[in-house]
Structure formats: C-alpha cells, structure tokens
Amino acid sequence: MPRLALSPEFPAELSALAQPVRRDAVVAVRRFLQNVSGAPHPERVRGARDERVATLRLADRYRGVVVRQRDVYWLLTVLPEPEAWACAQRHRFAVNSALGVVEMWDAAALERAESAIRRAARSSRARLFAEFCDTDLAELGVGHRFLPLVRQITDELTLEALEPLLPPTQYAPLAALARGESMTGAWRELENRRCVPAPFEPAGGAELEDLAAALLRSPDRAVFVEGPRELNHVLDAPGWCVFLHPPQYRLSHWESYERPVLVTGGAGTGKTLTALHRAAHLAGNGRGPILLVTFSQGLSAELSAKLDLLIEDEVVRKRVEVGNVDRLAHRIVSQAEGRPPTLVGAAELTALWREAESEHGPAFLLREWEQVILAQNLQTLEEYLAAPRPGRGVGLSAEERTGVWKAVGHVTGRLAERGKRTLLQLAAEAATLLGQSTGDLLEEDEPRREPYRHIVVDEAQDLHPTQWRLLRAAVPYAPDDLFIVGDPHQRIFDTRVALGAVGIDAIQQLLQVSHRLPQEILSWGVRLRGGGPADGLVAGVQELYGFRATRHGPRPMVRAYDSPEEELSGLVAHVSQWMEDGVAPGEIGVAARTPALVRDARALLRESGVRVTTLHGMKGLEFRRVAVIGVADGIVPAPESLTPAEEDPAARAHDLQRERGLLYVACTRAREVLYVSYSGRASPFLPT
C-alpha cells in the first residue's frame, strides 16, 4: 500500500478546479490511497531535475505532481498536464542537514538567477559571507547544492532578491548572518522553522536521503493520510485545521509545559489558531476536562464553531468546554447559591456612586474600585491605605482614601441589600468559592479545588486581575495548567496586569509573523498604534518591533469627505463595488466608534448582508475587506470616554492609548483591503 502525504497547496488547488475535474481527481486520489483497480500509476517525467518526481493522472488532462521514495508519495499539486510536467521538471527536493526537514525549490529559476549573480559577481570583490567558512554555513544547514551560489553573493540586496527562490530554511539563517547576527542568532532563526522539537542528529548520509522521515518532521509541509476519512478531512477542512506554520505548530503541539505558557504576538499571527490547536492537542491526550475561554460570549461562539471543525471525534470534542470568564463566574456562583445571581445595571450603579456623596465623581470612584481595590483584592481600609495605585495619576491622601473607601462601602452595602452584584464582584466571589473546599459545590465525593485539568485563554490582554484569580483558582498547579494567548497592543479595556502579580508565573513565547495582514496594512497599522510599547500580561513593556507579514497587498485607502452624508454615500459605493468584485457579504466588515454611526451605516447597508458593528465588536474577527468610518476628530478618540486631564492625567493617557488600540484592532481585521474614512478633520490617530 502506498503511504500518501499531501502538501498544503494540494487541497487549495483542488478546490479551485471546476467541479467535475475536482470530483474525478478526488476519486483518483482515493483509489491511489487504497491501491484499488483504476488507481493512477506514477509516471516518470522526462527531463526532471529530481529523479524522484513523477506525475499521477488525476482527471482528464489534469495531473498531480508527486515526489516518491519507496512506498511514500508526497502529492504536491494538481495542474493541467503541460503545467504539471513543467512543474515536475523544475523542482528539486532535499532534506535540510541541520533540522532534518524537507526542502523544495524551483531549481530552474534558481539556475537562471545563479548565472546572473555570477556575472554580476565578476565585477565586485565583495562577498557577503566571506567571513564564514563552509563548515559554519553547513552547521546552519546551508546545503552543498546552494553553497557555490551563496559564495557568489556580493551584498544584502542580492540575497533579498533570492528570498522567493530559496527554501525558507536556507534563506532564514543567511538573512540573519547578512543582518550582522552571530552564528547563534542565525541558528535561532533557523530553529524557528522547526515544527517538531526533537533535535536532528544525522549519524550519516542516509538520514539526509530519507525524504519520508523528513516529511514526518515537516507537518507544515506534509500531512500523511491513512484512509478515505482522513483524506476527506484534509481536503474539506479549512487549511488552518491541518497545516500550521512552524512556530504555531511547535507551541501548540509541545508535549508538556512545566509552567503556564503565555504566547504574545501581533494581529493575525495565529494566536487564536494556536490556542485552538493547543486545546485540541490536550483533548487528544485526554488527561482531563479543558476550558477554552475568551473574552466575550460572541467570541466564544466563534471559537466553539472553529473547534467543531478542528476536532472530528465527538468524544474528544466533548472534553473541551468553550466559554467566557463571566459565564464561568456566573455558573459557579449560581451552583453555590442555588439560584442565578442578579446583576446590577450600569445606570443603577452610577446612581449609587452619586448617592455616596464623595468629593470624587462616579467615573473616578468606579475606576478606583475596579482598578485598585478589586484588582488587588483589597479587603480592609488598612490594606487600601498601604496599597500602590498603578496607573492612577492623581495621588490620594490618607484622608481622601478613607473617603473613597467609605463610598465603596456605601455602594457595596447597597448592592448587598438589593441582592445585586457587578460582573467583577461575581468573578471575585467565584474565585473565593473555588478557593474553599468545594467538594459540595462541584458535587464531588472527594473535595477538590477545581473543575478543570487545563485552561486555554484567548484574548488575554483584556482580562481583569479578578478574572485571572478566578482562572487560577479553577485549575490546579500542574504541568499544562494554563496556556494563554494575547496581544497587549490590542487591549481595548482598562485592565493591565502582569500575570506574575496574579500568581501565574508564565514562560513567554512570541509569534512575529502576521498571516492575516498584507505588509502594507500592517505597517500602516503599526504607525497608527504609535509603535510605542504596551504594558500588561508580561512584566515590563512589549514593543511591536520585529512584527512582519509574508504578503503584499494594496495600501490602506484613507478618504476624506466634506459631510457625514457624503461619507456614508462613499461607504455604500465602496461596499457595492466590493460586492460587484465578487466578495461575499460575510467577508466584508464595517465598523464605527459610535452606536449612532453604526445605526446609520446599518440602515443603509441593511439589504447587503454585510456586518456592521462598533470598533469594540470587531475584536477577534476577520474579513477580506474592512471599512472603518467616522475616523474623525471628535469621534475617535471618543471624547466622553476620556478622563479629563485635570482630573487625572495618567488615566487620560491610558484612555488615549486604549482608544488608539481600539482603532488598531478594527483596522487589523482586514485580510485584503482596508478602507478608512472621515468627514471634517481627521482623527489625530491617523498616520499622516
């Protein structure tokens, strides 16, 4: 029986074929896999640069290109016959000598580039890698086939021009050396291309010839399918279900982490996908129930649907509960009290703060309560008097603090009398309940402190310290207890907490390549965000430096209009054009800062079926094309959400940063096209 592996390009190319061709091709691949009569035979290709390459006739005038070694077949692509033969002739394959992963490159194109580089090198004595001997380069996996070419490279620009032609595992360490990094730095770059953590130590040349073993070390490039069911899954599921990029794969499939893990990374670097795959991986191991939490109910529904696609086995899928922290808190408190808790509304809460007759306003008091008192879980006035007040710009004397404490006492007292609570109070109570011996609560014979064996957290940047305490209490300290992903630059709420401060001593990992954004939107977005550091999650601050994309696309369109009416007409015209271009309504997202603008845009686009939401509502979503409207001075930042500078300048600076983050989040949802508009004066956040 042949062993069949598919490349990530194959399902995508197959689905682009006309339906009858696709159907025939699927049948042919299935027959080939099962080795039954009518299965296509591998046919050698005359003039192929690599003698292991063959083609399979998959449909009338269509062929698959395969690389064959013994009983293993790696199916790369499906193309009309002439193109399939040309593809088969052009490519070469090898095993990287440092990582043991598979490499593939267009040798015909590289040969042409090589002769041009040789000609150019004759007129220059400079050689980019002169200071590195062959042994150094070999240690970095630079293959003997590439070495003569590498020796001719005179400067960094020539190397950059070769990027699309070289296998990434060849280019990455060379680019690092060219940037002036040490051998260690170059090795680190190379290591980042590794999916499977086990080191590769070839004992002899045989391993470098073993393509099948190399494919097993390259799950980003090849997936083995055992039978028709698995084949269908690979062909039908979205690409991200099957193929992860090396850092995503490594992080999500790591056997076991001794300590909690925090993965940070810019917009579209695959944090959510990594979290989903980690949850699926843990579920597959079956060591106990898993909670996958995210910020909101809406996002948890999206995550749940994605997990359904990712995990086929129902039993395994049932091991993962998907939810948000508020719901978890609600459930724990309901179970303990025997009935659902009643929540207080925002207007009632504001009225209570007013009633407290403090010299400070309701907004100030609410922040002080949430950001200082609840955040640090302060239980007594003495604790409050001694507590630091990070992020609060106005100092409070002991007398003033006593006044605030009294106001908080008034509000919490009234709430208790009315049997009402805020969501954060609920989270705090749930954490306390879990901290007690909760045998009764969880209806267990054996008292235990937690309902989950693993917790995976998405959108971690916006969780409040109280919510972190709840999560910490909901999973015992053990290997693989917490796997957390987030991006401090996308924070859109007021909480900033270093995980260490809430008892989560996490190992930090970074994802740096955005697979959603084209470079043009990413660069513009980074300028919009201010490029400045963000704090929270990790101790200290985190920079956006080093964040990059792999694709190019059009630059964001920024359009100025004379009036709000014209701006809305402009929006409708653009959205209509996109739909005429063939973009499905579900692939278009429209966002604005204010509910009024959202209402107006919704009314105009009602028939179209596109999603229109607030900037907040864009969190965690993704669209092919995105329009953000009303990015005008006086709307973004929203004046009413800014603390007056005279009241608290530090809080105002935080507010501005949060508003910036909000716009950044909305703009970085676009996979292809970003359109931004305003009427009147542009928002001060827009890059010039």
Ligand SMILES: Nc1ncnc2c1ncn2[C@@H]1O[C@H](COP(=O)(O)OP(=O)(O)OP(=O)(O)O)[C@@H](O)[C@H]1O
């Ligand atoms: N391995 C992959 N295969 C296919 N597409 C991918 C892969 N990784 C990332 N992408 C693309 O990038 C998008 C972003 O992934 P994901 O939502 O996981 O990123 P994120 O880091 O959580 O983003 P954000 O923080 O901006 O919400 C995916 O929806 C997909 O389009």
